[in-house]
Amino acid sequence: MSDLQQLYTAVLDGNARASKAIVEQALAEGADPQVLVTQYMIPAMDEVGRRFESNEYFVPELLISARAMKTALQIITPLLTAKGAQPIARVAIGTVKGDLHDIGKNLVSAMLEGGGFQVLDCGVDVAAEKFIEAIKTKQANVVALSALLTTTMPMMKTTIEAFKTAGVRGQIKVIIGGAPVTQKYAEEIGADGYADNASSAVTLARSLVSK
Amino acid sequence: MHPFLQKLLSSEMVITDGAWGTQLQERGLPVGAPPDEWNLSHPELVREVAAAYVGAGSRVILTNSFGANRINLARHGLGKKVRDINQSAVQLSREAAADGTAHVFASMGPSGKMLMTGEVSEPELREAFEEQSHWLAAAGADALLIETMTYLEEARIAIAATHATGLPVVACMVFDSGKEKDRTMMGVTPEQAAVALLAAGADIIGANCGQGIEGFVPICKRLHAAGARPVWIKANAGIPRMAGGHIEYAGTADEFERFAPVLKAAGAGFLGGCCGTGPNFIRAIQNVVQA
Numbered sequence: 001m002s003d004l005q006q007l008y009t010a011v012l013d014g015n016a017r018a019s020k021a022i023v024e025q026a027l028a029e030g031a032d033p034q035v036l037v038t039q040y041m042i043p044a045m046d047e048v049g050r051r052f053e054s055n056e057y058f059v060p061e062l063l064i065s066a067r068a069m070k071t072a073l074q075i076i077t078p079l080l081t082a083k084g085a086q087p088i089a090r091v092a093i094g095t096v097k098g099d100l101h102d103i104g105k106n107l108v109s110a111m112l113e114g115g116g117f118q119v120l121d122c123g124v125d126v127a128a129e130k131f132i133e134a135i136k137t138k139q140a141n142v143v144a145l146s147a148l149l150t151t152t153m154p155m156m157k158t159t160i161e162a163f164k165t166a167g168v169r170g171q172i173k174v175i176i177g178g179a180p181v182t183q184k185y186a187e188e189i190g191a192d193g194y195a196d197n198a199s200s201a202v203t204l205a206r207s208l209v210s211k
Numbered sequence: 212m213h214p215f216l217q218k219l220l221s222s223e224m225v226i227t228d229g230a231w232g233t234q235l236q237e238r239g240l241p242v243g244a245p246p247d248e249w250n251l252s253h254p255e256l257v258r259e260v261a262a263a264y265v266g267a268g269s270r271v272i273l274t275n276s277f278g279a280n281r282i283n284l285a286r287h288g289l290g291k292k293v294r295d296i297n298q299s300a301v302q303l304s305r306e307a308a309a310d311g312t313a314h315v316f317a318s319m320g321p322s323g324k325m326l327m328t329g330e331v332s333e334p335e336l337r338e339a340f341e342e343q344s345h346w347l348a349a350a351g352a353d354a355l356l357i358e359t360m361t362y363l364e365e366a367r368i369a370i371a372a373t374h375a376t377g378l379p380v381v382a383c384m385v386f387d388s389g390k391e392k393d394r395t396m397m398g399v400t401p402e403q404a405a406v407a408l409l410a411a412g413a414d415i416i417g418a419n420c421g422q423g424i425e426g427f428v429p430i431c432k433r434l435h436a437a438g439a440r441p442v443w444i445k446a447n448a449g450i451p452r453m454a455g456g457h458i459e460y461a462g463t464a465d466e467f468e469r470f471a472p473v474l475k476a477a478g479a480g481f482l483g484g485c486c487g488t489g490p491n492f493i494r495a496i497q498n499v500v501q502a
Contacts, residue, residue: 055388055389055390055394057398058388058389058394058396058397058398059396059397059398060327060397060398061398063325063328064327098243100243100286100287100323101323102323102330103323103324103325106325106328106330110328124286149243150451150458151243151458152243180451180452180458
């Protein structure tokens with residue numbers, strides 16, 4: 001039997017090749033795919049998040065770990081889906097209308113995928129209608145809004161109001177983030193939560209969908 | 212070091228200019244609009260910003276071309292305007308500096324795409340920076356300024372891409388992350404930046420944006436120690452925050468006046484302001500240098 005602690009280490013070190021090889025071997029030896037994810041891979045990503053938040057890891061480490069996680073998940077997810085397993089939640093993510101910045105949004109996407117979420121990337125300069133479509137047709141139950149500019153931040157409020165008008169606000173949790181965004185602002189505009197980095201966005205999304 | 216910069220640095224600390232983006236916003240640049248496009252649609256207002264800095268005593272002014280690489284311009288549907296926007300950027304600053312008191316350093320910002328996730332490739336980056344630096348040089352810039360970089364690899368590619376112009380190159384990164392705010396978003400330290408940027412061929416290295424002037428003192432010292440040459444510093448007027456629907460920068464010109472001699476002692480050879488600063492900040496630091 002392969003040493004599964006190596007899977008934890010491979011994800012933590014961002015070694016995509018090793019994480020793929022270990023997962024393939026473990027599955028061939030009859031390991032439970034769910035166990036690989038919940039006992040080794042997600043804890044590894046949680047540790048990545050902890051190191052990022054305590055400034056031991058920076059964005060490059062975050063990205064290579066997320067890539068190692070994604071590589072392993074690409075093998076495992078079809079097996080879980082075949083057994084009827086559902087992702088933790090479906091997150092529609094995008095940078096709000098008028099704002100073309102995507103680095104922050106892409107980091108959060110990578111970390112959410114690494115955390116076991118299904119991510120529907122709506123892109124940049126996203127109008128409320130596009131999120132509403134993702135909620136209605138793709139059953140997104142979390143919407144993550146990003147804005148880098150103080151000038152486009154008010155569009156978050158507009159988007160949340162459009163959700164109310166469209167009658168979908170009750171079906172979803174809305175989380176927001178981006179350089180100028182604060183917890184106070186999230187409360188002001190009626191978002192369900194704010195995260196100040198890609199790692200805490202995962203913790204936040206998890207806590208909201210488990211409520 | 213390029214003889215042009217050597218000569219420029221031979222006497223006192225060189226006062227550069229302040230922010231452009233926030234100055235253009237004060238003149239009506241709308242929400243999310245690309246500032247670089249104003250070189251074509253509002254040249255008089257762009258020239259006005261440049262002239263205000265010359266009037267305030269800047270010995271180096273930049274150009275309104277921070278985002279004018281083809282990767283960034285393409286996001287705004289301006290991918291075919293690279294030549295026009297960069298040429299006019301230099302031309303407008305040149306016109307404002309026509310009396311010869313200020314030199315024109317042409318600004319080149321990052322692509323806004325992440326190399327390590329494959330959003331953009333190395334050849335794409337190189338071509339974009341080669342193209343931009345070519346037009347900036349052709350229009351008569353005195354030097355090139357590669358600024359607000361977070362990732363060493365992109366900064367290195369940008370520096371290498373400017374070699375064909377033969378112009379002096381200043382390269383700086385934005386240190387705003389980590390416990391001590393002494394890392395770039397990608398985790399780069401001042402020492403790593405100094406070594407890599409100089410090895411890539413930068414004449415001068417430095418730091419811009421990301422935090423208020425106080426935070427630049429230790430970074431400047433470290434860049435100076437690691438690079439063993441005068442440092443380029445452009446500090447924000449503090450960190451922007453929202454106050455009742457508009458942006459507010461907490462930093463003041465007085466703060467700049469207080470920290471200018473401290474930064475000079477820490478090894479700064481060029482000093483100016485980034486986001487949120489204006490001509491009054493430049494006047495404030497100039498008083499100190501001349502005193």
